[in-house]
Amino acid sequence: MRTKLRDIASVIRSKNSGPYELTLDILFKRTEDFERFSSMNIIDKTLIARLYKIDKNQVLSIIKFPQAKAIKATIVRPCGSGDLGERDVYGAQQHAPLMNLEWED
Amino acid sequence: MREYRILSPTGIVGYGFPEESFKLGIAQKPDLIACDAGSSDPGPYYLGSGKPFTTATAVKRDLTLMLKAACELEIPLVIGSAGGSGGDNHLKREFNIVCDIAKEYKLSFKFSTISAEFDKAFITREFNGGRITALGAAPPLTIKDIEGSSCIVAQMGIEPIIKALDEGAQVILAGRCYDPAPFAAPAVRLGYDKALAIHLGKLLECAAIAAVPGSGSDCMMGYLYDDSFSVEPLNEKRKCTTTSVAAHTLYEKSNPYLLPGPGGVLDLSACDFIQETDRRVRVKGSVYDSSGKKTVKLEGAKRIGYRTICVCGNRDPIFISQIDSILKELRVRVSQNLSGCDFKYALDFILYGLNGVMGDLEPLDRITSHELGIVIDVVADSQENANTVCSVTRSTLLHHGYEGRIATAGNLAFPYSPSDIQVGAVYKFSLYHLLETNEPERIFPRTHYEFKEGGLL
Numbered sequence: 001m002r003t004k005l006r007d008i009a010s011v012i013r014s015k016n017s018g019p020y021e022l023t024l025d026i027l028f029k030r031t032e033d034f035e036r037f038s039s040m041n042i043i044d045k046t047l048i049a050r051l052y053k054i055d056k057n058q059v060l061s062i063i064k065f066p067q068a069k070a071i072k073a074t075i076v077r078p079c080g081s082g083d084l085g086e087r088d089v090y091g092a093q094q095h096a097p098l099m100n101l102e103w104e105d
Numbered sequence: 106m107r108e109y110r111i112l113s114p115t116g117i118v119g120y121g122f123p124e125e126s127f128k129l130g131i132a133q134k135p136d137l138i139a140c141d142a143g144s145s146d147p148g149p150y151y152l153g154s155g156k157p158f159t160t161a162t163a164v165k166r167d168l169t170l171m172l173k174a175a176c177e178l179e180i181p182l183v184i185g186s187a188g189g190s191g192g193d194n195h196l197k198r199e200f201n202i203v204c205d206i207a208k209e210y211k212l213s214f215k216f217s218t219i220s221a222e223f224d225k226a227f228i229t230r231e232f233n234g235g236r237i238t239a240l241g242a243a244p245p246l247t248i249k250d251i252e253g254s255s256c257i258v259a260q261m262g263i264e265p266i267i268k269a270l271d272e273g274a275q276v277i278l279a280g281r282c283y284d285p286a287p288f289a290a291p292a293v294r295l296g297y298d299k300a301l302a303i304h305l306g307k308l309l310e311c312a313a314i315a316a317v318p319g320s321g322s323d324c325m326m327g328y329l330y331d332d333s334f335s336v337e338p339l340n341e342k343r344k345c346t347t348t349s350v351a352a353h354t355l356y357e358k359s360n361p362y363l364l365p366g367p368g369g370v371l372d373l374s375a376c377d378f379i380q381e382t383d384r385r386v387r388v389k390g391s392v393y394d395s396s397g398k399k400t401v402k403l404e405g406a407k408r409i410g411y412r413t414i415c416v417c418g419n420r421d422p423i424f425i426s427q428i429d430s431i432l433k434e435l436r437v438r439v440s441q442n443l444s445g446c447d448f449k450y451a452l453d454f455i456l457y458g459l460n461g462v463m464g465d466l467e468p469l470d471r472i473t474s475h476e477l478g479i480v481i482d483v484v485a486d487s488q489e490n491a492n493t494v495c496s497v498t499r500s501t502l503l504h505h506g507y508e509g510r511i512a513t514a515g516n517l518a519f520p521y522s523p524s525d526i527q528v529g530a531v532y533k534f535s536l537y538h539l540l541e542t543n544e545p546e547r548i549f550p551r552t553h554y555e556f557k558e559g560g561l562l
Contacts, residue, residue, distance in 0.1 A: 011352070015356065015357050016146060016357065017357055017358055017359045018145070018240070018241060018243075018359075018537060019145060019148075019149070019243075019534045019537055020241055020242040020243045020244075020537060021241055021242050021359055023355075023357070023358065023359055025352075025355050025356075027348070027352055027355075051468060052466045052468070053465065053466065053467075053468060054466070060241075060242065060359065061359060061360065063360060063361065063362070065351070065354075065355060065361045065362070067347075067351040067354075067376065067378055068348055068351035068352040068354070068355055068361070069348065070351075070352060070355055070361075072355055072359075072360075072361065074359040074360075076242045077242070078464060078465050078466060080149075080243075080244075080533060080534050080537075081145070081146075081148050081149070081534065082148030082149045082150065082532065082533060082534065083533045083534075084409070084451050084453065084484060084531075084533075085453060085464065086148075087455065087460075087461065087462060087463060087464035088462060088463070088464075089146070089147065089148045090146050090147075093462050093463070094462075094463060094466060096463075097466075097468050
C-alpha cells in the first residue's frame with residue numbers, strides 16, 4: 001500500500017533558522033507512524049538533496065525528536081535572508097516538496 | 106514550593122493581544138510581565154535602516170496595557186529587542202512611546218534602557234583580536250563587512266537585565282536580546298534554576314504559539330518552580346498539549362536538543378513533557394551547560410544599493426511557452442540600450458507561476474498555469490539608476506517582438522499606474538557571528554531614568 005506523507009503528518013513546514021539556514025519540520029499525528037517512518041529511514045540527506053535539487057553537503061542535519069513525534073532537516077539557505085535573489089525572506093513556503101512524498105509500506 | 110508567575114502578553118510588542126486574555130493573566134497576580142519585541146525574520150532592512158517593523162500606534166496600544174498593569178501591581182516589566190532589531194534608533198522610538206504613555210496616565214516608575222548597538226571601531230578591534238567567529242552557514246567575516254555596516258547589534262543574555270534590576274529598574278527597555286532573556290533574567294536573579302528559567306523563556310517569547318490552536322498574538326502564562334515549570338494559555342479557546350509544547354522547541358531552530366545562547370547551551374535531551382491538566386503542560390529535566398566560551402551573537406546589516414520594481418503579468422500562451430528565451434534576449438537588449446551608462450546593476454525576474462516562491466529550490470521546471478506573474482526587480486547604486494534600469498527593462502519587455510508573436514499591442518498587463526515602484530535602500534546581513542566576551546554588563550551599558558506622576562525626573 002502506498003502512503004503519502006501529508007496524510008500521516010499533522011505539520012509539514014519550513015522556516016528560517018537564522019538568516020543562513022532553512023529548517024524543515026515534519027510532525028506526525030500518531031506515535032506509531034512516527035516510529036515506523038523513522039525506522040524506515042526514508043528521510044535522509046540524499047532524499048532532501050534530491051527534493052530540493054541541492055548538493056548533499058548543503059544538507060546540514062537530519063534530527064529525530066520523539067517528544068514531538070518529529071523529524072527535522074536543516075539545509076543551507078540558497079542565499080542569506082534578504083540578499084539579492086531572495087524569494088522567501090521568512091523561508092515559510094519551502095515545504096511543498098515534502099508534502100507529496102510517498103512510499104510503499 | 107515557591108512559584109514565580111510570568112505573563113507573556115504577545116509574541117512581538119505591536120502584534121497585539123486580546124485584552125480579555127491579558128486581564129485573566131493580571132487577575133493571577135503575575136510576578137513579572139515580559140515581552141519580546143524582536144526578530145531577524147523580516148530581513149536585514151529593519152536592522153540596517155534603523156526602522157522598526159511595527160507601527161508606533163500598535164506598539165503604544167500594547168505597551169499602554171503592559172505599563173499600566175505593571176505599575177498597578179508594582180512588578181517588573183521587561184521588554185527585549187525593543188523596536189524589532191534592537192539598535193539604538195529602534196530603542197529610541199520605543200523610549201519615546203514609553204514617555205508618552207507615562208505622561209498620559211501620570212505613571213510613576215524607575216526605568217532603564219540597555220543599549221545593544223556597537224560602534225565599528227569596537228567590532229574591528231574584537232575581530233582583529235580573534236574574538237569574533239563564524240556561526241553555522243554564515244559566510245566568513247571581513248573588515249570590509251564591518252566597515253560597510255550601518256548598524257551592528259549583539260544579543261544580550263540575562264546578565265545586563267539582572268544588573269539593571271539590581272540598580273533599581275522596574276521597567277526595562279532592552280536593545281537586541283536573546284529572546285528568552287527578558288523572561289528568565291528576573292527569575293534567575295531570585296535564585297531560580299537557569300536552565301528551567303531559560304527554557305520557560307524560550308516558550309513564552311512566542312506567547313501562545315506553543316498552544317493549540319497556536320497564536321503569536323495571544324497571552325500565555327508561565328509558572329516557574331524550583332524543579333520544573335508549567336505553561337498554560339490564558340484564552341480558554343487554546344490549550345497546551347505535550348506535543349504542542351515539545352513541537353515548539355523545534356520551531357526556527359536547527360537542533361531541538363541543544364539550544365546555544367549567550368552564556369551557555371540549553372540541553373533539552375533529557376526533558377519530560379507531562380500533561381498536567383487538559384490545558385496545562387509541566388516540563389522537567391532541562392539542563393544548562395555553561396562550561397564553554399561565553400559568547401554573544403552579533404547581527405549587522407549593510408546597504409548594498411537601491412531597488413525599483415515593476416509588478417506585471419502575462420496571459421499569452423505563446424509568450425509563456427517562450428519565457429526563458431524571451432528573458433535571455435531581453436537581458437541582452439537592456440544592456441545594449443544602457444550601453445554608455447557607467448553604473449552597475451543587478452536585474453532579476455521573479456516569475457510567479459514558474460518558480461517565484463522557491464527559486465532554485467523548486468523541483469518542478471515547467472509552467473502549468475494559464476497566466477504568469479512577473480516582478481522586474483532592479484537593484485543599482487542609486488535610486489535614479491535603479492529607476493532607469495527598471496524603466497528600460499519594462500518598456501523593452503512590453504514591446505519585445507518574440508518569435509511567433511501574434512498579440513502585437515503589448516506583452517504585459519500592469520495593475521498600477523505608475524507601473525514602477527521605488528522601494529528605496531536595500532540591505533543585506535553583513536554580520537551573523539559570535540563575539541567572545543566575559544563582560545556582558547560592561548558591553549551592554551544601562552541608562553537610568555525615573556518617572557514621577559508622568560514627568561521624567
